[in-house]
Amino acid sequence: MLDVIVRRCLLLCCWLLCVQQAQAADGDKPFTISGFGTVGAVYSDTGQVDIVRDLLQARGVGYSSQLDFGVDSLLGLQLSTSILDNLDASVQVVSRRSQTGFDPDVTWAFLKYNPNDNLQLRAGRLGFDVYLLADSRNVAYSYLWVRPPIDYFGNLIVSYIDGADMVIKYPVGPGIARFKAFAGKAREKTYTGVPDQYFSLKGSDVVGGHVEYQTESWMYRVGYSQIRFKNEFPGFQGLIDGLRSPAINAISPLAATVAGNIGFQDKAINYLSAGIAYDEGPLQAQLMLSQTKSAILPYPGFKAGYFTAGYRIKKWTPYFSYSAATPEHRQSNGNTGLPFGINPNIDILILGANALANTVVNKQSTLSLGARYDLGDKIDLKIQVDHVDSTSPQVTRNAQPGWDGKANLLSVSVNFVF
Amino acid sequence: MKTLVHRALLPGLALVLFIMVGGNQAFCADFVVIANPDSGIEKMSKDDVVNIYMGRYRKLPSGIKAMPIDLNTPISEKTKFYASMVNKELPEINSYWARLTFSGQGSPPRQADSVEQVLEIVSNNKGAIAYIDRKKLDKRVKVIFDSTP
Numbered sequence: 001m002l003d004v005i006v007r008r009c010l011l012l013c014c015w016l017l018c019v020q021q022a023q024a025a026d027g028d029k030p031f032t033i034s035g036f037g038t039v040g041a042v043y044s045d046t047g048q049v050d051i052v053r054d055l056l057q058a059r060g061v062g063y064s065s066q067l068d069f070g071v072d073s074l075l076g077l078q079l080s081t082s083i084l085d086n087l088d089a090s091v092q093v094v095s096r097r098s099q100t101g102f103d104p105d106v107t108w109a110f111l112k113y114n115p116n117d118n119l120q121l122r123a124g125r126l127g128f129d130v131y132l133l134a135d136s137r138n139v140a141y142s143y144l145w146v147r148p149p150i151d152y153f154g155n156l157i158v159s160y161i162d163g164a165d166m167v168i169k170y171p172v173g174p175g176i177a178r179f180k181a182f183a184g185k186a187r188e189k190t191y192t193g194v195p196d197q198y199f200s201l202k203g204s205d206v207v208g209g210h211v212e213y214q215t216e217s218w219m220y221r222v223g224y225s226q227i228r229f230k231n232e233f234p235g236f237q238g239l240i241d242g243l244r245s246p247a248i249n250a251i252s253p254l255a256a257t258v259a260g261n262i263g264f265q266d267k268a269i270n271y272l273s274a275g276i277a278y279d280e281g282p283l284q285a286q287l288m289l290s291q292t293k294s295a296i297l298p299y300p301g302f303k304a305g306y307f308t309a310g311y312r313i314k315k316w317t318p319y320f321s322y323s324a325a326t327p328e329h330r331q332s333n334g335n336t337g338l339p340f341g342i343n344p345n346i347d348i349l350i351l352g353a354n355a356l357a358n359t360v361v362n363k364q365s366t367l368s369l370g371a372r373y374d375l376g377d378k379i380d381l382k383i384q385v386d387h388v389d390s391t392s393p394q395v396t397r398n399a400q401p402g403w404d405g406k407a408n409l410l411s412v413s414v415n416f417v418f
Numbered sequence: 419m420k421t422l423v424h425r426a427l428l429p430g431l432a433l434v435l436f437i438m439v440g441g442n443q444a445f446c447a448d449f450v451v452i453a454n455p456d457s458g459i460e461k462m463s464k465d466d467v468v469n470i471y472m473g474r475y476r477k478l479p480s481g482i483k484a485m486p487i488d489l490n491t492p493i494s495e496k497t498k499f500y501a502s503m504v505n506k507e508l509p510e511i512n513s514y515w516a517r518l519t520f521s522g523q524g525s526p527p528r529q530a531d532s533v534e535q536v537l538e539i540v541s542n543n544k545g546a547i548a549y550i551d552r553k554k555l556d557k558r559v560k561v562i563f564d565s566t567p
Contacts, residue, residue: 281505
């Protein structure tokens with residue numbers, strides 16, 4: 001149903017843009033074309049692991065290639081038009097490395113209605129606004145780093161939803177208070193680690209919201225979001241069915257409990273977050289914290305955070321950033337209570353449950369130093385060095401058994417908007 | 419260790435503070451912010467002007483929908499305005515707008531190419547506000563904020 005609405009919205013947006021274009025001769029500026037892009041190169045000092053920008057990428061820098069041009073490079077185009085005085089439409093298409101190469105993806109396509117300055121309603125495809133900056137992490141020109149801190153943003157498997165959102169804002173004291181709520185369906189798919197196998201998020205329900213308070217220099221934000229999975233993770237169903245079978249539960253009723261912990265289907269991940277950002281003249285700093293709650297055995301919850309500070313000196317803005325993620329305890333150790341060695345099929349179930357109870361958790365920290373240099377009013381150059389220290393690498397690909405958990409990256413990127 | 423702190427860090431910190439505090443005064447601002455005579459406003463505070471230009475709130479104190487105008491030519495006027503109002507360089511302003519534009523949250527002020535165009539827009543739109551060199555003022559508009567009080 002929602003799918004149909006979004007598709008219609010998309011068509012409507014395109015149609016409106018065409019109509020506006022046809023009228024271009026009459027009015028002034030019927031629609032605007034703008035865009036953003038990054039050309040980036042990354043070198044990793046280890047060939048033992050692929051460092052990726054986020055879990056949507058199937059390969060990264062290091063193992064696949066120690067010098068890589070695809071982790072950060074991307075191009076985005078946006079078409080916007082004003083239909084009525086308070087009704088706008090926008091479509092954004094982004095080509096970046098995701099699960100399947102650089103296929104362009106429609107990341108935004110929405111109608112926006114502003115009945116007054118206190119209320120904004122949008123419907124269509126919208127960026128997943130789970131954390132501050134999370135819905136604009138493709139636009140490298142808009143922030144200091146070469147890429148958003150991996151330990152904090154890299155775990156996100158959703159970048160947009162098909163649905164609607166609402167923002168209410170009022171001036172309060174010296175600043176402006178905002179309340180935002182959104183709901184919709186996820187659509188993307190994430191790489192599972194097995195070649196050509198993906199976990200589809202299509203149809204999963206996403207809801208969330210946040211409260212924000214902004215003064216001239218400070219921004220405070222507290223948010224909550226949830227995703228409830230529609231589909232089962234590929235390859236899990238056989239194990240779940242096995243553990244739930246009457247014969248197995250006759251031996252150990254615990255098996256069914258473990259089966260209930262394993263799957264993704266109908267289970268939720270909750271994101272809690274809080275952030276403070278300071279931006280005054282040449283100085284900017286951000287502190288963000290989050291807690292991701294999950295009762296899914298192979299994907300336990302974790303806490304993450306980052307601190308970034310940068311100071312502009314003429315055209316240069318040197319900055320440093322520290323980010324870290326640490327796992328929370330799993331709610332089960334995967335013990336099925338089944339005895340080992342009586343039947344090879346039972347052994348497979350025991351091993352399967354154990355394997356999922358010991359999947360890699362997210363324990364990693366990254367120290368980054370870098371500088372942004374203004375090449376012009378709408379183009380910059382960034383140089384960044386990252387030291388990744390991983391006790392348990394989750395937001396990586398192709399980790400080799402001998403990897404010591406360390407990686408040093410040197411990144412150079414040119415970022416622009418037009 | 420303590421000597422290192424005294425010898426290197428403290429003077430460094432003092433320098434940073436000097437730049438931060440001194441930075442604001444470094445610009446000789448001589449622009450005025452103008453509005454339409456029928457805008458229903460007499461004066462605006464610096465915070466109000468900043469909120470409208472940064473897209474945080476786009477309503478004039480009189481309740482009319484605000485329409486901020488950026489003067490692109492000469493670019494020095496625009497540079498001076500943002501340096502004086504928010505202590506930011508133009509690339510930083512563009513970077514700020516990049517985030518809002520590409521997450522569908524709003525668009526930057528309308529860009530005008532000449533002082534004459536600015537005066538025309540402001541005199542024809544009740545909600546329009548703009549910054550211009552004090553010497554370019556004319557009777558079609560009124561001053562609502564003065565950079566050198």
